[in-house]
Amino acid sequence: MLRFALTRILMALPTLLIVAVSVFVLIRLIPGDPAQLMLGDLADPASLADLRGRLGLDKSLPVQFGIWFGNLLHGDLGQSISSQQAVLPLILQRFWISAQIVLVAVLLAVLVAVPAGVIAAWRQNSSLDLGLVGLATLLLSIPTFWLGLLLLLFFGLKLEWLPVVGYVSISEDATRGILYLVMPIMTLFLHEIGVLLRMARASTLEVLRLDYITHARAKGLSEGAVLWRHAFKNAFGPTWTLIGLVLGNLLGGIAVVETVFTIPGLGRLLVDSIFARDYPVIQGCLLFVAFTYVVVNLVIDLCYPIFDPRVTAQ
Amino acid sequence: MKRLAPNALLGGFLIGTLIVVALIGAVWTPYDPLQLSFRAKLAAPSAAHWLGTDEFGRDVGSRLMAGAATSAWISLLTVTLAVVFGTAIGVVSGYVRGWFDRIVMAFNDALLAFPGILLALGLLAVLGANKYGIIAALGIAYTPSVARIVRGAVLSLREREFIAASRVMGNSELFTMARHILPNCIAPLTVLATSMFGYVLLAESALSFLGLGVPPPAPTWGNMLAGSRPYIGQAVWLGIFPGLCISLTLLGINLLGDAVRDRLDPRMRGM
Numbered sequence: 001m002l003r004f005a006l007t008r009i010l011m012a013l014p015t016l017l018i019v020a021v022s023v024f025v026l027i028r029l030i031p032g033d034p035a036q037l038m039l040g041d042l043a044d045p046a047s048l049a050d051l052r053g054r055l056g057l058d059k060s061l062p063v064q065f066g067i068w069f070g071n072l073l074h075g076d077l078g079q080s081i082s083s084q085q086a087v088l089p090l091i092l093q094r095f096w097i098s099a100q101i102v103l104v105a106v107l108l109a110v111l112v113a114v115p116a117g118v119i120a121a122w123r124q125n126s127s128l129d130l131g132l133v134g135l136a137t138l139l140l141s142i143p144t145f146w147l148g149l150l151l152l153l154f155f156g157l158k159l160e161w162l163p164v165v166g167y168v169s170i171s172e173d174a175t176r177g178i179l180y181l182v183m184p185i186m187t188l189f190l191h192e193i194g195v196l197l198r199m200a201r202a203s204t205l206e207v208l209r210l211d212y213i214t215h216a217r218a219k220g221l222s223e224g225a226v227l228w229r230h231a232f233k234n235a236f237g238p239t240w241t242l243i244g245l246v247l248g249n250l251l252g253g254i255a256v257v258e259t260v261f262t263i264p265g266l267g268r269l270l271v272d273s274i275f276a277r278d279y280p281v282i283q284g285c286l287l288f289v290a291f292t293y294v295v296v297n298l299v300i301d302l303c304y305p306i307f308d309p310r311v312t313a314q
Numbered sequence: 315m316k317r318l319a320p321n322a323l324l325g326g327f328l329i330g331t332l333i334v335v336a337l338i339g340a341v342w343t344p345y346d347p348l349q350l351s352f353r354a355k356l357a358a359p360s361a362a363h364w365l366g367t368d369e370f371g372r373d374v375g376s377r378l379m380a381g382a383a384t385s386a387w388i389s390l391l392t393v394t395l396a397v398v399f400g401t402a403i404g405v406v407s408g409y410v411r412g413w414f415d416r417i418v419m420a421f422n423d424a425l426l427a428f429p430g431i432l433l434a435l436g437l438l439a440v441l442g443a444n445k446y447g448i449i450a451a452l453g454i455a456y457t458p459s460v461a462r463i464v465r466g467a468v469l470s471l472r473e474r475e476f477i478a479a480s481r482v483m484g485n486s487e488l489f490t491m492a493r494h495i496l497p498n499c500i501a502p503l504t505v506l507a508t509s510m511f512g513y514v515l516l517a518e519s520a521l522s523f524l525g526l527g528v529p530p531p532a533p534t535w536g537n538m539l540a541g542s543r544p545y546i547g548q549a550v551w552l553g554i555f556p557g558l559c560i561s562l563t564l565l566g567i568n569l570l571g572d573a574v575r576d577r578l579d580p581r582m583r584g585m
Contacts, residue, residue, distance in 0.1 A: 018424030029440050137572070141565035143516055145523050146539060146557030149546065157547050245429075252430030256520050260543070270432075271524050274439045286428070286436045293429045 004312040005302055012298045019290045020072060024065055027283050033057075037279045040081035077287070078280035080273075087284040091266065095288065097167065098258070098265035101181060102250045105188035106243065113193045114239060117200025118232055121208060122223075132197065140194030144253070148187040148260035155183060165262040184261045188254075192246055199242045204235040237308045244300030248293035322573030328566025336386040339379030347372060347380040348531050356549045366551040368541065374551065377533035378559055384534050388449055389514045393507050395453030396514075400460020401499065407461065408468030409491050419465065425458040431517050435526070443526040452514055452521075463506055467499050505574055512567035519560050535560050 030037060035051040043051075052058070056067045071077075077087035113136075120132040156164040163180055170177035207213065208231055216230045217223075255267030266285065273281035305312045318326075345363075351371030359366040365375040407418045425433060437451035471477065472495065480490045521527040522536025530537055535556040542552035 014420060015424050015427050018420055019427050022421075022424055023436070026436055026440055137568050138565065141568050142561045143519060143557070143564070145520060146553075146560060149539065149543070149553050149557065153546055153550065153553065248429035250430075252428065252432035253520065255435070256523055259524060259540075270435060271526065274435065274443075274526065277439075279439075282436065282439045286432065289432050290428050294427050 001312050008301050012294055015294055023283055023286050024068055027279055038078060077284040080281050081278045082276050087280050091284050091288050094266040094269045098254050101184050105185045106192055106247055108189045109192035109196055113196035114200045117197040118204045121201045121204035122227055136194040136197040139190055144187050144191050145256040145260055147190060148257050151183050151187055167263045184257050187257055188250060200239045203238040204231055207231050207235040240307055244297040247296050251289050319573050321569040325566045325569030325573060328562050332563050335379055336382040340383035343376035343379045345373035345376040347377040347533050359551055365555050368552055369545055374555055378555060381533040381535045385515055385518055388518050389511050391449050392452040392514045393510050396456035396460050397507055400457045401464050403461040404464025405468055405491055405495055408465035409472055409495055422458045422461050431520055438526050445528050448521060448527050452517055464499055467502050468495055471495055471498050509571045512564050516564060
């Protein structure tokens with residue numbers, strides 16, 4: 001187990017390093033003086049010269065990367081051009097907003113989609129199964145930004161049950177804060193049901209046709225016990241891995257949902273920074289989301305043996 | 315010949331319709347999609363404007379047709395770009411093996427560590443948000459997944475007898491790759507390209523929706539949806555029809571993808 005964990009952690013390190021190199025190279029591909037890019041057009045010559053010195057722009061590219069990477073390890077991602085704030089605290093503050101939406105949505109989607117997928121597989125080709133798969137495929141095909149718009153139209157404008165757009169921090173006003181989060185969470189929840197249900201069903205079907213399921217039934221176990229103890233536990237692995245990918249993909253693509261509901265999350269921060277050419281923030285967001293994605297998948301992998309002890313044996 | 319599955323029929327119908335509408339939209343639309351008409355501002359669907367008009371009085375149906383052409387064309391170019399580069403990288407890397415393969419794949423996998431449209435967003439920050447920027451950004455962003463899949467296929471292909479035979483006959487490595495490895499990658503590539511068309515179309519709409527795609531006034535489904543947001547309370551049709559177009563296209567691609575997989579892998583039928 002320890003060996004498995006160590007190898008898996010060591011495998012993630014080169015990926016993180018190359019991610020850092022890619023982001024460094026990406027920003028350096030922009031024509032112009034990096035110091036000017038980092039400080040914006042309004043910077044005065046003294047601070048430009050100062051930053052050039054600190055970034056080591058008169059030295060070779062590998063040395064520049066070394067300096068940059070050193071700062072990165074200290075959590076120094078530079079300063080936002082437009083707001084003059086340090087980038088990392090800015091990102092963390094926005095990340096929390098996005099993370100609560102994504103986490104709650106995925107948790108709810110797992111709780112609904114996985115049992116539904118197992119039941120669909122159990123009753124394969126019945127009308128219940130066809131209905132569930134049809135619904136999942138439909139939900140999967142509706143882009144989140146349109147689904148959000150439809151929810152907003154129906155619950156916000158027509159029924160007037162929920163506030164239309166905006167964001168209130170839960171720590172400031174719990175009730176209103178939650179009300180503002182209902183529709184964004186519902187949007188992602190409905191979309192991810194489609195993805196997760198199909199996966200849970202497919203991997204359960206794989207397992208249900210194996211001999212030990214027939215054996216479990218033959219020895220007189222109830223259908224519930226066969227499904228839960230023998231089928232579900234063995235079939236959950238692929239879905240568990242998919243949850244990690246889903247979390248990361250949502251974080252990478254949440255900008256559209258945040259745009260629909262005008263939520264000041266991480267996705268919106270990145271898009272606004274692209275519009276404002278706020279390169280330190282763009283760079284910070286890219287690094288942060290990619291790192292989070294790698295770490296989430298690492299944690300998912302490390303938890304995998306809890307569901308399926310066979311993987312550590314390999 | 316087996317009877318076609320219902321999901322293949324429905325998927326084929328949806329995608330067929332898209333192709334026809336996009337082809338017609340490229341050459342002819344009922345109204346000029348850019349023609350402003352302040353007398354017909356925010357008009358509800360009627361006999362003259364089947365799908366209504368937008369805040370500038372432009373015909374929504376015509377804009378959707380022109381948008382279909384633009385989105386389909388962008389997606390097609392993007393998929394081609396990703397398939398060509400991804401295949402080249404995957405074939406060479408998988409065939410040559412060794413340190414070259416290890417370095418290329420390390421970078422490839424690191425690029426795959428950018429989830430969803432994040433890499434495309436980053437590239438757009440560098441390339442600039444316009445039609446060619448979006449094609450290049452999405453093309454580069456999807457290249458690593460093609461490279462990974464093609465390399466996997468090549469790794470098993472290169473151990474087969476006919477590849478050894480080609481070498482023994484004295485063919486150059488380049489000839490063997492082009493003549494014997496590449497043609498055998500076409501089947502998995504076709505399946506991959508079909509589903510990728512869906513991802514790219516969705517990504518393109520999402521980026522246009524964010525205002526980072528094709529700039530207005532040129533219509534795309536994504537920027538039409540984004541433009542509808544301020545008027546959605548008074549002009550529902552502005553928000554409904556573009557989203558319906560995107561969803562039906564994606565549904566068609568998902569259904570076709572399922573049907574193709576059922577056919578190629580009968581064991582997975584009904585999954």
